[in-house]
Amino acid sequence: MAQDRVEAVERALSVMEAFDTQHESLSLAELAEATTLYKSTLLRLLGSLERYDYVQRDGRGRYRLGATPARLARRHVPSRQLASLVMPVLERLCHDTGETAALLSCEEGQMECRLSTLPDTDLRHTLRPGYRWQWRDGDPSLALPGGTMTCQAVPDTAFWLSLSGPKGRLPAREARRALQEAATRLSQRALQDYPS
Template sequence: MAQDRVEAVERALTVLEAFDSPQEHFTLADLAQATGFYKSTLLRLLGSLERHDYVQRGGDGRWRLGGTPSRLARRHAPSRQLATRIQPLLDRLTAETGETAALLEMQPGIAECRLVALPDADLRHDLRPGQRWEIGTEEDPRPPLPGGTMECRALGGDPDFPSLWLTLSGPASRLSPQRACRALESALARLHETEETTP
């Protein structure tokens, strides 16, 4: 109801909604155009959101989502169930290969990293949950990776929900496509075995 509205909260939520876009980084002018707010108003709202890590400001002055939205999303029941089922698989895949294992979610025009396991190596594909990028086709969620290799395999799922992809990535000098594919196929086989034996 109208009397329950808090104007500052409504404005802050409007700013956050502007980040629901394939675009990953936004200038202040981009956000002003998307929200209709004056830049001075936006700076105050962004300052509060930044303090709670809902948004982050890069060295170039552009804004992107911070870590809090992804952290809160993981508290959602389906996300917790997904993490319980997939994260151990990613951890094992990284331990066995020494490379970055991740679960990606496909949405129209974009891919997003949902879960990740990172190797203890200086040279690695440094993915983070919540990281997003534009994609050219619904059949390939991979980001541009100069000097790197990423292979992916789709997980079966409900066609009414975004598709999920298991990936393995790392420096091309260390991870061949053939080795990545073998590791992914083995991981998928283990996942299917686990699901078949789970009541």
Template structure:
């Protein structure tokens, strides 16, 4: 409700939302452009956020997320089955293919990255747990990937539970759709059907 809004909190949250980007560090000018706030207003809000470790200021005066968002995110971590069964699978896929392996969850037209394993390659598709985007359709969880490819396979899920997709993504010059599909099919074959999403 509008009367329940606290303006300073709304502004601080808008600043944190600006960090939901592939860009990891921001100058004060970049944050001002992203939020529409004056630099003087930003500095006051960033000071409060910094004291509680929601943001950190580097030696280069650029701002990045602090440790508190990750600490709170762990309170809403994926289920034990996802963490113990799928994360090792994603790690193995990323190691064997040199590409980014991820588990995506789709609810109400919104896709969220739940788990990810990044390869050591400098040229790769960057994904982060908690990253979100709008899905093109219920059958296609991919984000916009200029110059990139994402293969995807649905996991079997019980009724009334969110849809989950196993994905493999990387530069189109290196990862073809057919290669991504073969790798995903091989990964899914290692999961017993009764195991897929029985949390």
């Protein structure tokens, strides 16, 4: 079985596994501690992972998951089936309101964007699948500087719908009404059969 191992691939996979944490991003030192790899080795691996958007480096030099893992996860059969049920509702919600519409789920105190549709406008909130933030209880809305997010639970499921965009563009009452209608449509589509 040892001949089936590719050391560099296993090291890269150990880096990816390190991101299975509640932290939004990790420093090079934190990654070195989690993987037991030398920082010089980590930098080479992270460079390759960054080129393929498996990880992204922010302005502070911290690393977080890139868009590729979420994109590949959506190819998984249950995720594709979920997308086929939800995307038409999100697209209609986005079209009708002019704001970013998203399906969110919560796991272990973190909200995650599972699916989203962005409006065709330069001034918008860009929320992409895979983005996560901390959530305790109550309203799971993300704090947006200069913007606003309104959320609505989908009845009988672990999912939430959200609308987000620049503050003042969509009145809160209209956002809540549109979200309630969309949540009702989704609950009628047997969304409860899909795990969050």
